[in-house]
Amino acid sequence: MASRILLTGGAGYIGSHTHVALVAAGHDVVILDNFSNARRAVPERLEQITGKPTKMIEGDVRDPATLAAIFKTQAIDAVVHFAALKAVGESMARPLDYFDVNIGGLTTLLHAMEAAGCRRLVFSSSATVYGVPDEAPTAETAPFRAMNPYGQTKIMGEQMLGWLQAANPEWAVGILRYFNPAGAHGSALIGEDPRDIPNNLMPFVAKVALGELPRISVFGNDYDTPDGTGVRDYIHVEDLARGHVLSLEKLLSTGQGHVVNLGTGRGYSVLEVIAAYRRASNRDLPHVITDRRPGDVPIYVARADRAAEVLGFQTEKGLDEMCASSWKWVSNMAGGA
Numbered sequence: 001m002a003s004r005i006l007l008t009g010g011a012g013y014i015g016s017h018t019h020v021a022l023v024a025a026g027h028d029v030v031i032l033d034n035f036s037n038a039r040r041a042v043p044e045r046l047e048q049i050t051g052k053p054t055k056m057i058e059g060d061v062r063d064p065a066t067l068a069a070i071f072k073t074q075a076i077d078a079v080v081h082f083a084a085l086k087a088v089g090e091s092m093a094r095p096l097d098y099f100d101v102n103i104g105g106l107t108t109l110l111h112a113m114e115a116a117g118c119r120r121l122v123f124s125s126s127a128t129v130y131g132v133p134d135e136a137p138t139a140e141t142a143p144f145r146a147m148n149p150y151g152q153t154k155i156m157g158e159q160m161l162g163w164l165q166a167a168n169p170e171w172a173v174g175i176l177r178y179f180n181p182a183g184a185h186g187s188a189l190i191g192e193d194p195r196d197i198p199n200n201l202m203p204f205v206a207k208v209a210l211g212e213l214p215r216i217s218v219f220g221n222d223y224d225t226p227d228g229t230g231v232r233d234y235i236h237v238e239d240l241a242r243g244h245v246l247s248l249e250k251l252l253s254t255g256q257g258h259v260v261n262l263g264t265g266r267g268y269s270v271l272e273v274i275a276a277y278r279r280a281s282n283r284d285l286p287h288v289i290t291d292r293r294p295g296d297v298p299i300y301v302a303r304a305d306r307a308a309e310v311l312g313f314q315t316e317k318g319l320d321e322m323c324a325s326s327w328k329w330v331s332n333m334a335g336g337a
């Protein structure tokens with residue numbers, strides 16, 4: 001059944017791809033974004049992809065008046081909450097900003113939803129809630145371990161939502177713990193678009209392939225992994241977006257919440273990612289081995305069976321498609337698109 005969905009942070013990387021997937025599934029979507037980490041061209045790009053006007057509200061999720069007006073005028077059935085700050089290193093330097101946006105924003109949103117009687121929410125969480133997990137692949141039952149203020153805000157967000165559902169069973173929340181989102185939309189009109197030198201591997205590799213950065217630093221090759229470099233479960237952002245559609249539809253059809261990992265269940269090392277990107281881009285990708293990055297986790301790989309059982313979610317795209325779509329997107333951007 002078609003529903004009216006509010007996407008906070010819907011102009012960002014994962015939110016924009018989820019917008020496309022929701023519209024393709026027949027839903028009516030309203031975006032709320034303050035463009036603190038998104039380009040103003042995104043709504044128009046979304047129109048090009050979906051062939052429908054993008055309903056875009058510019059505003060801050062911490063502003064109660066903005067939210068009250070949206071719920072009053074838009075008849076929202078459910079919310080997908082992406083709006084947050086997400087850089088681990090920055091969160092160590094400016095923890096208050098992270099508590100303000102990630103916890104303050106969530107609290108303000110929940111108040112507005114409660115006041116409007118809208119109690120269906122999909123929440124962007126992260127594998128980072130597991131800290132350094134005891135086991136890989138890591139199941140949803142693994143304990144919370146905060147490694148930095150960013151991770152702490154995701155743990156606190158999940159816990160707040162747990163207490164809210166315990167207090168009032170009319171709430172149904174889908175908590176989605178993303179592993180490592182990568183790749184871009186097949187149209188190359190939207191994708192990950194970091195403003196500064198990227199911290200994450202895939203966008204950094206993309207900039208080396210473009211010739212904008214000279215070489216990749218591989219952060220350690222002495223981990224207890226097959227080639228000694230860090231292993232991650234990269235998930236194509238279009239697969240991830242589809243996971244949100246399934247989560248929302250499950251919440252709306254059953255009124256029951258869930259907590260699921262969204263990953264592929266398969267890990268790739270840093271060197272494997274570089275090799276795959278080299279194949280996709282046909283560019284030389286110089287790299288050097290450097291010291292480990294402080295606080296890095298050797299292996300993050302999802303136990304992916306709960307998402308399959310609860311949501312019927314399966315990933316469809318592998319690492320080569322992530323690299324190929326990323327390369328198409330960054331080449332398109334570099335060409336001035």
Ligand code: NAD
Pocket residue numbers: 008009010011012013014015032033034035036037038059060061062081082083084085086101105124125126127178179180181
């Ligand atoms: P992003 O920065 O591309 O998207 C976030 C969007 O929220 C941006 O468009 C930004 O302008 C907007 N925003 C930020 N603060 C806002 C505010 N106060 N009011 C309104 N809009 C605001 O990030 P993303 O990678 O798309 O991440 C989306 C969500 O997924 C975040 O909650 C993030 O913590 C979570 N997540 C991301 C990853 C990842 O690797 N990208 C992994 C796990 C979890």
Ligand code: UDP
Pocket residue numbers: 180199200201202204216217218219220229230231232270293296297300
């Ligand atoms: N990594 C790297 N060089 C970089 C960026 C990342 O070797 O310039 C490694 C990092 O140590 C980790 C993997 O790539 O093993 C993924 O890092 P990313 O920051 O993308 O994701 P996260 O560590 O947050 O899961």
